[in-house]
Amino acid sequence: MPTDQTFPEYHNPPAGVPLSEDNRRTRNLPTEDGFADAALSPVQRKPVTRPGPGPKGMAEAGIVTQRVRASKLEYKTVEEIWNEREQRYKISGAVEVPKVSKLDEYLFVVRSRTYLHATQPTVYIDIKSEHLRDILRCLLEGVRAVKLDGDMPSVNRDLLFNLLPRLEGPGAEAPKARESSANAVQHLNILVDHIKAAYRETENRLQSLVSRGEITYDLLWALFKPDEGVYTLHPGTDAPMAFIFNSAMEKKGQDIPYFGMDGHCFDFHGIGFGQTRIVVCIARFSGVVRISDLRVFPLQYHPEKEKVKSRLRVNGKKFIDMMSGRHCYYKGIAHIELERAKIYRLGVDGRIMVDPHRFRQVNPNYPKLRETNWLKCSGKKTSDLSEDDLLFFAPTLFGFSFKDKFWGEFAIDNTSEVTWSEASFDQVVIPQGRKEIILTITDRYLATTRGEEEVRPDDLILHKGRGKVMLLSGPPGVGKTLTVEALAESKQRPLYAISMGQLSSDAADLDIQLREIFETAARWGAILLFDEADVYLARRSPENIERSRLIAAFLQTLEYFDGVIFLTTNQEQSFDPAILSRIHLTFTYEKLNRDARRKIWQFFIINAGGTSINKVELDSLATVNIDGRQIRNTMSIARDLAAKDGDLQFSHIKSALSTCSISVLEPGFTAVGHGLYD
Structure with a gap:
């Protein structure tokens, strides 16, 4: 950087010092x-x-x-x-x-x-x-x-x-x-x-600009001071963050000058707590700009400095609490860094598992985890950190989105506690005896993940045959998937649901994929669900060698899983016999009868606040011969229709059904010999 004065070859000592x-x-x-x-x-x-x-x-x-x-x-x-x-x-x-x-x-x-x-x-x-x-x-x-x-x-x-x-x-x-x-x-x-x-002239120019909250590009080097806090937004999640400024240098990228900065913040890479390197830049600009309009600027110049610092401290404390792992709700942008500094961003609205250690195992070559990006820590432990230290934490932690099946970085600022629906399993319309069996088996195996009980293996081979596999079979919309979802809610456990269409069609890749899924589910104490399992696990045939290899890979991995797995299917008869032999319990769901439909209608109507719908109208809805999923979708449309009128009315539900060309009998009428009504 230029300075303002040209000096003579020799310089006098300060006044009062004699010259020899x-x-x-x-x-x-x-x-x-x-x-x-x-x-x-x-x-x-x-x-x-x-x-x-x-x-x-x-x-x-x-x-x-x-x-x-x-x-x-x-x-x-x-x-x-x-x-x-x-x-x-x-x-x-x-x-x-x-x-x-x-x-x-x-x-x-x-x-x-x-x-x-x-x-x-x-x-x-x-x-x-x-x-x-x-x-x-x-x-x-x-x-x-x-x-x-x-x-x-x-x-x-x-x-x-x-x-x-x-x-x-x-x-x-x-x-x-x-x-x-x-x-x-x-x-x-x-x-x-x-x-x-x-630097007398530089100092005068700098103070004149800073007093107005402004800066020029050629004086950026004088604005950023070593070891002071710098504010910016995380490039992947747009989350606010601060880091400690180390040094800067003007560089060129594709012949375009930019002011490159190097700093550090506290982070956790899945093994140890330490400091990670932060590299940011400001593209060259002309004229005078407001300091707070820069992409990166010293924290002291933030217009809401105290409010931002309070928010950063809260996130720093959350980081420490969550870095060892946490099941939480997330709403916001998540991202994953690809090679050559490319970033893939994804909007996430659902539950995630924060787990940096598991992320490192699954993504060992992730760019941020490379040793060159990690600095030697000052020796501080999280218990020794000051309130000011809490300002300078990475804004993201590694985790997994259950809904999107996405490993990435999630902004701590966008996380919140999971709100559980503990009574949801009671609302599932299945026989009570079946509920008790499912609860008993699940409770026992979840206790092993908490170390409360040791489950003896059912096989002679160590670590083999310790899991339980349950098959839920029946026509669409009768509550198979809902049973597992409600069970996870009542037990406050993560639900790791896999659609068989998300799995690889290559046997070698499938084996790696299944091992990763099973190990992850066991680590988190999650309830594992394979939906529409018949897609992959249908009966083998001699002419289809690739399908045989896929089923063999699934069987081998299944043998050593230590947890609870639910499989759902609409076609139990198509399952390969070897798969059926590994299933401990099979529950067959019958088509919904009028009483079951009435309970489902009643559940959704109460949740929607439809207090004006009477018993006769509810009985009329129960006569419509549709499944549980169709009832749920109908109620979703009815709630949208009711939004402009206020309370949910019977007429809104009738209108919603009519969009599917379904008419509801007037209360008190009975249809004879019509398959659409019971």
Whole structure:
């Protein structure tokens, strides 16, 4: 980034510091060997023999002069250019010396390097003073963008300008007081004065813009400060998030300049809690824009800063609570990252399972999980986090959408507790004895997932035959699927429902797919449902080898499942005998009779608030010979029709039935010899 002032070759010390004779001489006329290469590392400090005045010189008189590191309370500016012959950057006019460089005698060197194809030079501060280096290490401890671990480290001067509050603000007093050497504070003050002078015009421009809540593209680098919070929206879910800013650099993508930023936030990758890298950018723009209109901007400039910070803290706490796994409701955008930074987004409205550990097992090559995207954690545990730390959590967790069969990232801000319909199983219209059997078997096997009971295997082979498979058979619309859905509600367990059309038609892929499904369902203690199972599990024939392989894969995986599986079918007679032999219980559903239809109508009418529908009208509806699914669909249309009139009326239901060309008998009438009515 450009700075605003061009400096002379030598610079005066602060007022009150006397100049030596050597200093006076070197300030007036620099000599050739004064341009030693700043990039050279110091070597052993051997005495340097210099010729002095007089015919014999100082060497002949036995007098030697030894250079002392950081002995001059001055700094020096040099320019570095690319040397094509040597294929490296060299200080202009420099002479290589095998001894201690003359530049090492200064507190620091201001080194200007113009990179290839760059329009402006990049300026570095090469620190020579040990006192200055040590106090900077103390003041800038924890700042990731600053590397001060070398003997004579270099720091980008723009970065030091952004860190001026740390060098001279209230927070700097305690570290300065702990520093025993007065030289360290003196050397630091010389550096601070230099930075202030170099960026005086930049600071004036910046403050003028920021006071109006505005910024220009060329000053973005001065707006973002290391280790400060930055606000943005998550690119996959549009969820609000904040991260800690580390560093930035102007880059080019497809010849379009952009301001690229690097930061980090707390995250959980399925194995351990740590910090993940965040990379965002701002495309080049012209003129002046409002800071809060930027795609990314410092959190302190948000117009509703306190409200946003409160929301982020809540999400941080939810993240910690949910990162080990949680069954919850989700409404919003979810996403999954594909290769080459492509993002697939999906609107989700339903129940999900948050489970980063299982996501990692199923998607081991997911880009975000690569080690290069994970930073070394500071050693903090979740129990040690402060309220400010809670601001800087990833806005998403890995999970699975049961409705969409979709593994992806889900915004914590869009999650809520599941609302269970515990009484729904009581409303299922099936014989009471059948309900009790289903409940008893399910209760026993769900208890094993909570560690309350150990189920002995039914097979001689270890880990084989410990699950229970139940087949629900009958015509469409009699409540087979509803039975399983209501059971999951009453037991407050996830329902993992698989349509057989979602499975692979390749036997090898199917085997992998089924193992993944069964292992996932067992981990979550979910009730597993394979709907319309006859599509895959129909009787094998010698000429259909591929179907035989599919059934063999299903049988092999089924043997080792440790849980409860429900299969539904409209055609039990078409099942392969080997599948039927693995089924523990089969329940056959009969076609709905008038009494069953009456109960179903009554359930939906009560749920819809149809209090004005009387017993005679309900009996009239029960005579219509339709199945449960048709009743549900009819009531859905009736509720829409009633929305404009207020309460649900009998007339609304009649109108809904008429859309399917079904007429309802007037209350009290009986149809004789008509198949549509009972």
